[in-house]
Every structure is written in C-alpha cells, then in structure tokens.
Amino acid sequence: MNISSLISRYFHSSINDIEFQKWVSISLKAILDFLENHNGFKIHSDKLPSEISKKFISLKIPDKGQTIPIVLNETIENIIKNSVHVSHPAFIGHMTGASPHFLLICDLIISALNQNVVKIETALSATFVEMQTLCWLHRLIYEKSENYYKNILQSSQGSVGNCCSGGTIGNITALVAARNNAFPELHKKGVYLSYKNAQCVRAVVLVSERGHYSIKKACAVMGIGEENVISIPCHFFTNKINIAELKKRIQNLTLNKVKIIAIIGIAASTETGNVDDLSILARICKENKIWFHVDAAWGGAILLSNKYKNLLKGIKKADSVVIDGHKFMYLTMSQSAVLFKNKKSLDSLHQSAHYIIREGSVDLGKTSIEGSRRFDSLKLWFSFKVFGREGYESLINNAIKNAFLLAQLVSAHTSFELTSQPETSIVTYRFMPKELKMRMELAKKIHFLENKIFAKELKKFDFGKTADFLRVTKKINSILNEINTNLQKEQRKIGKSFVSRTTLQTIWKSQEIVVLRAVPFHPLTNNETLAEILREQEALGNKHFAKIRKRFMKEEAEAIRFFSDFLI
C-alpha cells in the first residue's frame, strides 16, 4: 500500500469517518459481550491454553497488511474471547480486578491525546494533572500543611514523588533514593567505590518474610544483591514482622558493621493482606537512623477510609511510600506512585539532557527512572473526582467487609481452616476434610506448645508420643498440600470462579503449607459469590481426599496403620 492511501486510511485526518465509528461500535459491542456476561460466561475460555496458543504461532511479521475488519475480527475471536475475565465477581484470586467503566473513557482520551509526560513540551495540562494527583496522594499519606502543598504543587524545585508504571518501579525508585541517602556519592561513583570510601563491606535491606518478591528484584537490579535482602520472620497468623527478631537482627548487623540501607514496612502483604506495625517500625528506624520505606502498593488505598485508616498508623513517618492505583484503587493497568516525605529525597536521581528535562523546568522526567510515559495519572485524577474520598471509602470498606465475611464463613465451616487473619481484603485458608479437623486442631496445640510459648504446659505431654504424633501431622500436611493444590487447579479449570494459591510457613514453621488465597475486593462480589466458591471447593476437596484415601487403601496394612493414627 502506498503512503498516500496509508495516510488517508489510518491517520487522524480520517478519524471522523463513518467507517472508524463503525469499528468503535464493533469493538464496544465485543467488549460488552465479554464483560456483561457475568452469569453465563466463565472466567476462562472454554478452550484450553494449548488450543488458544495455536492461534499465535506464525513466526514472522506479515509482509502484507490486512484490513481493519479482518484484524479486528481476529482480535475479537482469538484475543478478546480468550482473555481472562478478571472483572468477574467470582474472580477473586488476584489484585487485578474490577474497574469502574468510566476508565474506558479515560483510556480513550489518554490514547487519543498521546501526551508524553516526560516533559511539558509534550504534556501541558497533563503535567499539572500529574503534579496535582501526586500532591493529593502525598497529602493523604503525610498530611502536611496547606502551605507546604501550595509551595511545592507546581514547583520546579524538589518533588513530592513520581508517578510510575507499577509498584516495582516505585520500590526501585524508593530504594535507590534510600541507597543514595546512605551513600551520597553512590549515584556518581557506583557501589564499589562508595562502599570502599565509606569503609563499608556490606549493606543490606530488611523486610519481613512477607515482603513482595519485587524487593529482592529491586536489590538485585540496584547492585545491592538479592542476598543482602534480609528476611525477618513474621508472627504466624498475624503475618506481621516480628519486632523482637528485627531488633535482634539490627543489633547484630550493627555489631558487624553492616550498613542498613532501609527497613521496609509492608502495608499490606500481597500474600495475606496483613500490615506491619508501621508506628513501631518508624520508631526503630528513627532511633537507628535508618531509611523507612513502606510498600503500600496494595494497602495504601485504605488511607481513603476513615473507618480503617488507623491500620496504617505511622505511615506518615515513612521516608518513602509506594502506592498503586491499579490495585485497591480500582484503576486499570497501570498506574502507580512513589511519594517522599522529604522534597529533596529525589534530588540524587536528578537527570538532565540538552533537549528535554532542562534545569529549572517542571518536566516530570527530571527525577523519574522511567523516561517516556503515558498520561496514566488522568485515571486516578478522574476517579478521585467521580468517587470522591467518600466513594472510595465505601468501596474499600465493602471490600474489607467481604474479607471478614469470607473469614467467618471459613472459620465456621467444618471443612476449612483459616490460615491468616484478614485485615485488608485478602484471606488465606485451606480445605481440610472434617475427618481431620479435630485431629489437626490438637496437633496445632501440641505444635504450638512445642514452640515453647506454653513451655510449662508442654511438660504435661509424653514427648515420645508427641514426636510420633507430629511426624504423622507432617505427613497429613503434605497430603493437605496436595489436595489444596489439586482443588485450586481444578477449580481454575472448571472456570466458574478463581481463587489463587500460595504457600506460607504458618504455625508449621518448618513446613510450607499450601493455602488458598482470595482477594474479594470486587464491589460485585457478595455473600452468595463467596458461599458458592466455598461450596465448590468443599466438593472438590472431598473428591481429592477420597482419591488419596483410595491410594492408601491399596496397601491395606499401611492404610490401617496410617488411618488409625490419622483419625483420632
């Protein structure tokens, strides 16, 4: 196709065409068909992944172009219809979920304007929208004075933070700032020389064992090294960082002249939704002059809820905070932000170039790790305007209510065990056949006692028998891991609902436990959705338990021995 027909067909001068309007309609219809069909439609396509993958095997950029109707039809048939229905009310497995439909309009506008927010020359009003959105988020967290924000809102000096494409980039930005704060020469001279000049041979970052995997990734990228991310144990069940262990570790590291670059508070953990005690962490950081970073990618939104914001008490003392719009603020992919208490914190990341982000400009690219960026802040700005803080509070409170509800259903159920106490909108639990429940409750007690918390009471038990008992318990846990893995996979395959799974070291310290992980934050997820999901899981669990029983029955002697111990 020659250049003039390409231009007349596809570039903006022809956007007004009736044909274009038709394609928009067709796309909208396909999207609606996909999104609307909540009851009939399943979360996954009827086709197997292996079948879907066959649609995408041509190995070369096609030489010839095709018309829009043909490509659009292929997109609808092969892509849209084989997408994961993440906004289905029974898709409660991940933090990707429902979004208000007006974001479609925002994305349409963002795409059409195609502003590049790296510099004001390609993003005029967009620059001010992003600055305002960052200020709003900063104030939500740090609650500084009206005057503070008046002075910094559109200033070219200093910065409240950056918008970024995701929480990982946000965490990297915060940790780079922390690292450069600990070693002021590092940005220019690199890790090796800076450590050497500071007579430091090791520097570390401390985070609870529930820390997101992106922390390790960030430290690997930054040259700190994965092994220098020190994992601090959590209290089982509450999943909060163990403060005594943390203090011990700090003391030990300090004695060994290891530099602590940052302590990271989790708010909340992506696996269990629990929040560290940020106030205590803040105090410890202050006492030890350590950078305090809070990864609030998931939980930061809770600051919008007057009812629950106390959960994050102490966050305003953090040196840096990451908060994601595309998680608990219900935005579509991708919108995230990193905020800093001190407006000078980002200075060490300052870049300039001859043709953009010049000194003294208000170009947003001056201190961002990313360069060219989409005008994604519009989505958050628009949502704040439409929902208001109060609307967001309703959504968030409802999501937390859902989690409590699910935890209640699980606790009251004869065939489930709650494995973490929900605080935000994440619940972990596991299927446990009712035949095993009492026995496991007892095992838990004994195990718990063995953990020396009730050292006195432990003495009442016969140790020999206890050890045997715990050995078998371990075996039961392995069996439960197998059952829960299989039931989760099967439920996903059936496709009426989706709950994810993860492994946790819960009370069974030495053993990884497979748990089901639900994130019931969709506004359309309700009591019935949750009950129905549990019903299906119970049925599937019992089926897999029966299978395992049979497997053991084959060797009768073994079975008898096993079950006699098993089902006390």
Place this chain on the structure above:
Amino acid sequence: MNISSLISRYFHSSINDIEFQKWVSISLKAILDFLENHNGFKIHSDKLPSEISKKFISLKIPDKGQTIPIVLNETIENIIKNSVHVSHPAFIGHMTGASPHFLLICDLIISALNQNVVKIETALSATFVEMQTLCWLHRLIYEKSENYYKNILQSSQGSVGNCCSGGTIGNITALVAARNNAFPELHKKGVYLSYKNAQCVRAVVLVSERGHYSIKKACAVMGIGEENVISIPCHFFTNKINIAELKKRIQNLTLNKVKIIAIIGIAASTETGNVDDLSILARICKENKIWFHVDAAWGGAILLSNKYKNLLKGIKKADSVVIDGHKFMYLTMSQSAVLFKNKKSLDSLHQSAHYIIREGSVDLGKTSIEGSRRFDSLKLWFSFKVFGREGYESLINNAIKNAFLLAQLVSAHTSFELTSQPETSIVTYRFMPKELKMRMELAKKIHFLENKIFAKELKKFDFGKTADFLRVTKKINSILNEINTNLQKEQRKIGKSFVSRTTLQTIWKSQEIVVLRAVPFHPLTNNETLAEILREQEALGNKHFAKIRKRFMKEEAEAIRFFSDFLI
C-alpha cells in the same frame, strides 16, 4: 454515596447503559474536535502555561464525588483543550507524534480487558500475543532460523526478551544482563562483593557522546555509577562514534584492569538521528569479549524498510537490542521491547514467587524488571497485522524522505546552516543570518584546519590573525546560540509549529552550539509544512538578529569594532 449506588452507577454491570454510550460519544467528539482541527488549531492552547496551571491548584482529594458529566466536562475544558497537539503535522519537535487512529480501538480493548501480563492467570491470550510479538521483533533483528523460533515461541525455558513500558527500562534490563554476565555472582551478592571476588576495582560502560541520557541513569540506578559511563567522542557532522578513539580507550582501560561491562551502539541518536557503525562495534566487542548492546529505541523500526535497513547492518550481532514501538513504529505511549541474542541471557534476572511466576510457568513476569503490566503489546501486534511490513516500510521511507527534504531546504537556504547529516528522520540545523554565513564558512574552514586534519594547509595562515578571528567567531556562536534559543521559544509560543532545540558540540569542539532539532516523521508532514516552518524561523531569526544589532548599536564604538570584524 452508598455502595449499592456506586456499584450500579460505575461498575461493569451498567456498562451497557445509554448513559455510558452517551459519555463515549461526548468523549469521542471532544477528541475529534481536538485532533481534526489541523489547520485552525494550534499546537498549544491559546492559554499560557501559567494560566492553565491555575486550573489544577486544589490541594486535596475532594471529599464528595461528582457526576460523570461534570468531571468529563472539566476534563474536556481544562485537560483536552489544553493538551499539546503532538499529532499535528507541524509538531516536528519530538519523537512523540502521529499514531494511526485504530490504536484508539486497541487502547479501548486493552483497558476493557484489563489483563495483567505478569502472569498467565490474569492474561491468557494476551500472554501468547506478547510472546508472538517478541518473536517477530527478535526475528526482525536476529534473523535466526524458522526452527529456532518454533522452539522458543511459547517455551517456558529461555526467552527472546521482554516487552516493557519504555526504552529506559529496556536499557536497564539489557545492562543488568550485561553486568550479570560480566559478574555471574552479582545478582545475588551485589556489586561490592562481586567486584572484590573478581579482583576488579572498576567496571565501566562505553557509549558515544550522543548516547541517550537514560544510559547514565541506568548505570546510576544499577550501582555502576554515572561516572563509569565513559563517553567516547563522535565525528562531528556524522555523529558516529569515533572508532579510533574507542579503540584507544579500550586499550587504555584494559591496561588499567578496568572491566568493560558493555559497549553500546547508538541506532539512532535521539539528538541527531545518526547511527553508529554497528558492524565495526560488533567486531570490536567480539575481539575484546565485551557485551554489545544496541540502543535502537528510535531507529530499530528501520529494519522494517528493505530500502534503508542496511543502515543498521551488524545489529544482529548485538547481545541485546532495545526497540520502541511508541517512537518510529507510530504507536501511542507506551510500548517498548528488549531482545537478546542468547535465550539464556535473561536467566540471571529470573524471579519467582509462591503465588505467581512459578518455576516452569510461561508467566511473562519471570524475567521482567517490571511486575504488573498493561497488555500494550496488542498495539504492536495489531499494527503489524494492519500495516504489514510493507506498510511500515512506506511510512518509514516517507519519514526519511522528509528528513532529506528538510536537510536540502536548509542547505540551500541563505539563512540556515545544516549541523548534522540526517540518516533517519531527525535533522539538526540552525538559523544563521545571511550576513554572517560566508564569514562563518571561512571560520569553519580555519577552525577545521586548526583541528589538525589539514595540518599542512594550516601553516599557510597567519596564526595571530587566525586566533583573533576565532575569538570573534566564538562570540558570534554565542550570539547565534541566543538567537536560536529565542526563535525556538517564540515559535513554540506562537504555536503554529513546534521544533525542539538541543545543544551539540559540532565542529566547534570547545563550544556548545544551540541547534534546532526536527523530527519530521509524521506521515502528514510534507514539503509545504517544512517550508512554512523554515519561513517562520527565518523571520523570527532575523527579528532577533536585528534586536541584537541594536543592542550593540547603543555603544557605537563597540558596535563598529564588532561588526567590522563580524561582517567581512
């Protein structure tokens, strides 16, 4: 607003509403009004930035929500109407520009599906689309066998590369892989211990002085340090890395036991659009066993043009290549990719977590620096299907033709000087009053001779006089810098067109020269657009030159002395 009204108003169950369709129509109309009005509409709003900024000064997230019509109206009036018209054919100042309108449909679909491509559980067909797109790009660069791609296309083992949100993240990914290749323990142990164990005290990255500022940023983030990005001089005018200087530098570094992590080839430079000699760089890297990275964020698209792809000859020998969709492939923000010659290169970035990106999965997040990501690869996939390679070739050839055309117009013009030879679709030049042109041509010759390239001929000149002459020339260059800066700012302010400016060390080695930078790659930009832009620049330039003359005229004696030397 309570939760049930929020749900019924804003979540997907009501997406089919007549009201929603109305909002889409209003948005589309506003977008069309903005995009269509190519002749009447200016690139910038009539309002001054200071005036626009006043619309965004409220300092707090609003407590109460507002209805969609109100927020949409505010968005149209304050944001859309005050955006930069980057798709205007006379907006030729940056690599952000025109996009085919069907991308609006893609963005609508991406937003509605809201797939998170970090893991297949939230992105089924999207995972395969991204894999296919990466394969296509890889094959475009590396041209490996059909079989190679058959085996790796949907494999969970190894990877051809990552999609990412921008070229900076791509460059960081490539350099992390290079760094980890040079120091295999580094990802785990960090920079300090790895260097120490390897008895290395310094490691560097080499790139021409035209390297993008993101290289320095990447090295600062990665703990290599900005100062360890070694800038190799370019040939003036061609802007290609000086190979002799590079070799000298490598020898010198090697003698001093400095580890060279990577040499970066530029394809093409963002400032001048010139491409390093990649074949020679590849050979040098091979001989010295150094990682060869090519930053083809801008120029990589040229591989789609059979006519011009030779410009990037040697790129297939690169260990890693970054290529942006949202630049010369005409996509909207943001779509980029980093590709690797060796499918094991990304292994050192491998991450896993309990609940996602498990071992053995095809989750795309396994080796990406970013975590949650938008399904942006759809845009490139869709464009490849609609344009085909041939359509892209037409667009790219036309864009390069535009650059040659502009260079011709500039060269033939009495009041401009071409400051770099275009190769892609970027041209730099400066306004130079015709009264000065002959004199500066002579100065250039003398200066050039002083550069010892024609050392013999230099002897013919009287050195005393030459030195004086060059001193005045320096002053003239300062004046030209002032004029070009002012004319560019004024042209931007008038807003009928936009050309950016940068500073280069051209032939005037010791002096930074302000040049105008045009990126005329928009398909609707043509001969007339370019001629009109030059006409305006000439008028503005002459106006500013007249002002400066007047300034000198105030002190008559000074003026006479100055201009007698000035206008020979």
